[in-house]
Amino acid sequence: MRLYKHSLSVFLRDRKLSIPYHGVLALVLVMSFCCLGSYSRYDDVFSAVRWWLARPVIFIIAFFIYCGYELTVRMHDNDMVEYVRAHTLGLLKAYSAVLFSLLTIVAVPSSMFFAFFLFLYQRVGVQYTPFLVHLTKLSVLYFGLSLAAGAMLGMAMAARLRSNRLAVYTLTTGFMLLNTTFTDAPFRVPHLVFNSYLVERALYYVKDFLTLVPHQLGSYFAIYPIYGFPMEPVRWVVAVFWVLFPLTLVLVECFTRRIRRALLVASALLLLLGVGLFSVRGSVLAMDMRNDSYAYADPIYYADRLRQDYAGYEAGFAIEAYRMDLTVSNELHAQVHVTVDNPGREGYEFTLYHGYILKSVRTEGGEIPFTREGDYVSIGGLNGSDTLVFTYHGKSPKFYANAQAITLPGYFAYYPKAGRSNIWDLDRYGYVVNLPPYESVYTVKVRSGLKVFCSLAGGDNGFHGRSNGVSLFAGMYDEVAHGIYAEPMRSDQPTRESILEAEQILTDAFLRVGHPDMVIALSDKKFLQTPASFALNSNTDNTVIMSDHIVSSSAGAQGLACSIMTSIVRPKSAGDFWFRTRYLSYLLRGQDETSLALQSEVDTSLLLEEMEEWLLLPDPRANNMTEQERAGYLAAKRRRSELERAVSEKAAKYLFYESARKQENLRFFFDYFTSESTEDCLQLAITRVREELGP
């Protein structure tokens, strides 16, 4: 106790330590005020905490490395170690005193952060205990253990490197850089320059192992409410490792002979354990530039592979029933019983996302051979059985399932689906919505520490029902209204009223285009809001309607109606973006009547002129050009792009807003967009306008 008191006195009396320390405490207050200000202004608690607290915390960690080092190295600088060691457990006592002093000085800002989070919880005013638990865990992991790990690293460097400040501060700088996204650029070089995916993985492996602040300085990825800040079990393992491992290195210095050897063995075992646990980390949200990351993994994976089009593929069998036993721990572990309607076939094809490692396929008669080819599983006959048991485990970078959250939408092949279907659409840059045209009977049991919300009926993580797809969500997720599931911390939650309104907008639109058969009863289905992050790397699955439920990232009536209609009114080519967008707006009566564009009528003569020009303007090609030709090419390209937008918007306004035949036009283009026609959209619009306006 006396040693601790004297150690703390040294810290507080040394101006090189105490003045910056008090500065850091003041900084914590400033950061907290800024965070509060940001929250008050933008009403986004995760964004405020990310910007003002989580990202800059690496500087505070670096400061505690400095404190840990400078306070410990004092014994070496002042030639104390030799005579301290001459006493029974002298160095251990002295280092323990330093350790407890450091923990004390770390505890002060940590407590301030924790107090601020409690205040923030009160201020946010949402009575949602998982959010409070999340904030508490956040303060312990990001602002407690991380700071303690910093102090421990400093202490270990003092014990091992003594007064070699150059080495210590070089290591600290390297450590800091690894905890930011500034290392992304050099780490991507192996893949971009040498196409070495393995080296990139190895570099990021090391980086991840040294990452104390999972949401790094420089990261532009948002924090999504369902997941919150990354705090998967492996993050705790890493944080605890970086507290304990340096501690063993310090302790090694305190003993001689056998205990020293035992401690060295213990630290080596700890290192092995840390690396071992880290290696089986499973599904972790990687929000950075790497090839394996949330946003890029699938686009890169599918872009690198031979393009295969399975549109219209006939499986030749249907799946009558699924019995799914899922365990969600560090990743998804599944045993899925599949009952097929046609057990006499010679072979069966299934689609299962390539991230899931298929261990075995069994029937009642035992294991049967299978071949795996990316997302596809091929098996032979079932030997009289009609049920197959797939056992697999693994992860998807985007549709994660881990101890922190689950987002597994029914259209994604996280369980075997009949036949072959594409998972990613390279042309449309998004996931393919894979839904069978029939319903199956599902019995789903999920073993997880999380409360799981499912599109099927049930509770206590057990669900049963009929559908053409099963969606599972968990994390900071809840039933916010009857039959409506969303992230409680999200400001744009769907409501029963907004869903009813969207249904009315769609019904009106379907009736206008003469398709009452297509009216969708949205309010009869469960509504599961998907995280906004779903749109990060895909523009195809904003809203997906399954037979018993809807998954959508939209919340407002107009947005929801628009995204549903977007999934029906499919684009024909990239060039029809402006025309199709305007079409949807007029179809759903979503146009802004107060906008200047709608205050005046379309100058039809100018429109016809622009149409003529657009039609005559060649689509420029960029091959083998001189400088002069290149300048001309760029000017022509720009002009064509300008005209494309202007003609699209004006033609759409004329055809669907001003024309006396606007209902007919709406119907005509609805049939066009939902048909297999390959005509160019804008050409068709121009023809239509010319027909109306005459020669």
Next chain:
Amino acid sequence: MIAVRDLCKRFGRKEVLHSISLSMGNGCYGLLGANGAGKTTLIRCMAGLFEPQRGEVLYDNRPIHRLKGFQRDLGYLPQAFGMLPELTLYEMMDYMCSLKGIPRSQCAGEIAQALEFVNLEEWARERVRTLSGGMVRRAGIAQAVLGDPKVLLLDEPTAGLDPSERARFRNSVRELKRDRTVLLSTHIVEDVDACCDNVIVIHGGRILFSGPSDELREVAVRQAGHTGKKPTVEDGYLWLTNGIA
């Protein structure tokens, strides 16, 4: 009381101590040797800071690494000694008392006695950073005598002390040596001459001489012949080491 038996210490390939054997009872022992002779290594081995490759250090006929109480009975002043400059001298002594396991109730008395011993009692409330180099050295001696140790290993204790302080130190050692073993490693042969009853001369990691200081003086007289001048330990030491050279 403390003995060294067949002690060998190597650093890498370099053997610094060659099969050293010594035995010391109560009294003051002067350890003399040139730079690099192995004095500090020997003292560190005796303090239990270095593990020898061969041989052992015995305290009360038991190896020190198996003896839990040895370090409690040891007072050690290393060649390089420093203190935490942010603490006061008293706090630093209290820090050392705590390391030595001296009960809190006894600390104040122990510290006062130790500081008085080195004539620093008036500086007790001053920060260590305000002390001169000589004062820090005296504080080092004070911390070594805290807790009334039975064995005192002092490595260059008088380095940096002014003549009056050295004289005071010599007198103090005469007091200390009555009921304990004091091993004094030094370059300053006068200190050994003044306060040590026994001398150990080490050269190149080997003991050249170990015995009463009078015997070393006798060696000098025998070898140089009677010159009329009173023989000193220095004469004996110089003859021994020059003979080797």
